[in-house]
Amino acid sequence: MKKLIxxxxxxxxxxxxxxxxARFVVVGCLTTALDMLxxxxxxxxxxxxxxxxxxxxxxxxxxxxxxIATVIGTGAGFTISSIFSYILSVKVVYNNQGNSKTAFGxxxxxxxxxxxxxxxxxxxxxxxxILGINEWIVKIAMTLIVxxxxxxxxxxxIFRKTKKEQLENNKI
Numbered sequence: 089m090k091k092l093i094x095x096x097x098x099x100x101x102x103x104x105x106x107x108x109x110a111r112f113v114v115v116g117c118l119t120t121a122l123d124m125l126x127x128x129x130x131x132x133x134x135x136x137x138x139x140x141x142x143x144x145x146x147x148x149x150x151x152x153x154x155x156i157a158t159v160i161g162t163g164a165g166f167t168i169s170s171i172f173s174y175i176l177s178v179k180v181v182y183n184n185q186g187n188s189k190t191a192f193g194x195x196x197x198x199x200x201x202x203x204x205x206x207x208x209x210x211x212x213x214x215x216x217x218i219l220g221i222n223e224w225i226v227k228i229a230m231t232l233i234v235x236x237x238x239x240x241x242x243x244x245x246i247f248r249k250t251k252k253e254q255l256e257n258n259k260i
Contacts, residue, residue, distance in 0.1 A: 108181060108182065109239065111180055111181045112177075112181050112239050113235075115173060115176045115177060115180060115181055116173070116235060116238075118172075118176070119169045119170075119172055119173040119176075120169070120231075122165075122168065122169045122172055123165040123166060123168075123169035124146075124165065125165075126161065126164050126165035126168055126169065127145075127158075127161040127162060127164075127165040128142070128145040128146060128161075129161075130157060130160055130161035130164055130165070131145050131153050131157055131158070131161055132144075132145050134153065134154065134156070134157035134160070134161075135153045135154065135157055138151045138152075138153060166201075166205055170197075170198060170201045173201070174194065174197050174198070177197070177242065177247070181247075182242075182243075182247035185247055185248075185249050186246055186247040186248045186249055187246055187247075188246055188247050193246045196245060196246055197242065197246055200238070200241045200242060200245065200246075201238070203237075203241075204234045204237055204238050207230070207233070207234055207237060208230045208231070208234045211226065211229070211230035211233065211234075212226055212227065212230055215229065215230070
């Protein structure tokens with residue numbers, strides 16, 4: 089295990105940007121899974137007549153849930169998964185750099201996340217409702233677009249090394 093850790097550290101040092109993006113993707117996958125899990129729990133709790141077993145939330149023809157259930161599920165999933173994503177982004181993806189641990193950085197993180205949510209929703213509306221493209225094709229495309237938006241805006245606006253951090257790195 090020690091050799092694996094040493095290998096990863098050396099690889100990470102040599103390929104910083106690739107490893108940072110890879111960590112971002114892993115955290116994004118975990119965040120998405122958490123978001124979907126929370127949505128599933130909310131739907132299951134609100135609509136027991138439609139979803140007799142928990143797995144029915146994702147599998148099977150169950151009917152249409154009430155709008156309130158989907159709105160609460162979406163809001164709760166987005167909020168909790170965004171907090172989870174912020175914590176992992178600060179600690180794991182970007183290693184506490186930039187304005188990540190300031191109040192401004194945290195607020196900016198959630199504002200950018202909300203913009204990403206609206207981009208996703210707008211793209212889904214345009215692609216599925218207006219253009220009539222299959223919802224899963226649009227969802228995959230919008231997920232990729234928003235993923236690059238999130239990575240770029242967070243890297244440029246929140247997790248960019250401060251001048252102090254750049255100077256400290258140059259001294260070593």
